[in-house]
Amino acid sequence: MRKRYLAPLVLSALFFAACGGEKKQDQKASDSTHESPAADNSMVSPNAGKPVSKGENLMAQSDCKTCHKEEMKVVGPALKDIAAKYPNTPENVDKLADKVIKGGSGNWGDVAMLPHSNVSKEDAKEMVSYILSLSGK
Ligand code: HEC
Structure with a gap:
């Protein structure tokens, strides 16, 4: 249910990004991004192995x-x-x-x-x- 709803949304977001569309119409998209926090996580823990000072x-x-x-x-x-x-x-x-x-x-x-x-x-x-x-x- 959710996924089927998401796919066209993501596609249209990509479409807009690719065209350099200046309309920020991802307000809705950001509502659902918390379900896939992978991108955010990579910022928080960049050193999975040993810590880098x-x-x-x-x-x-x-x-x-x-x-x-x-x-x-x-x-x-x-x-x-x-x-x-x-x-x-x-x-x-x-x-x-x-x-x-x-x-x-x-x-x-x-x-x-x-x-x-x-x-x-x-x-x-x-x-x-x-x-x-x-x-x-
Ligand atoms: C061109 C080669 C070169 C580069 C590039 C270089 N160093 Fe050095 N470094 C040396 C040499 C040669 C010495 C030994 C100097 C001496 O005999 O007093 C040294 C010594 C040092 C020392 C010890 C200094 C002392 O008085 O005992 C530190 C700390 C140091 N380097 C840190 C760094 C850092 C941090 C960087 C990068 C920003 C860096 N080095 C880049 C060649 C280099």
Whole structure:
């Protein structure tokens, strides 16, 4: 009963979307969407497996992974080595966030990290917090 009623409704909604129809006539459609919440759920729980921290996401979106891997040294030190070197304190997070933004060398060798002047201090801190959180694993 319900399904037979829904099908033409959904079809017409698709039809309108495809034509770029500006008439928002899905008021009725949204009444029945609560019966299929799949689309909403995917927004709420995007990490079915292991939780992904904000910092990890930010790093994935930036260029960090070009030079840093979690387990092994590439151009820059392994994230785990960084975590092992610096205790996860607010001071270290702050200091290393500045380093991420300004770049530089000297703590691990002569190779310099490129500056990331487009990264905000807040985001840099999220990333560093994530890196330093890897030490316990
Ligand atoms: C061009 C390669 C490169 C990229 C890209 C890069 N790094 Fe680095 N990173 C390095 C190198 C090389 C070092 C070691 C610097 C040193 O010896 O002081 C380093 C060191 C670090 C350190 C430790 C700093 C210290 O003083 O001990 C952190 C934290 C870090 N990187 C985070 C990041 C984050 C976060 C990103 C992405 C926004 C990033 N890196 C992108 C090359 C890179």
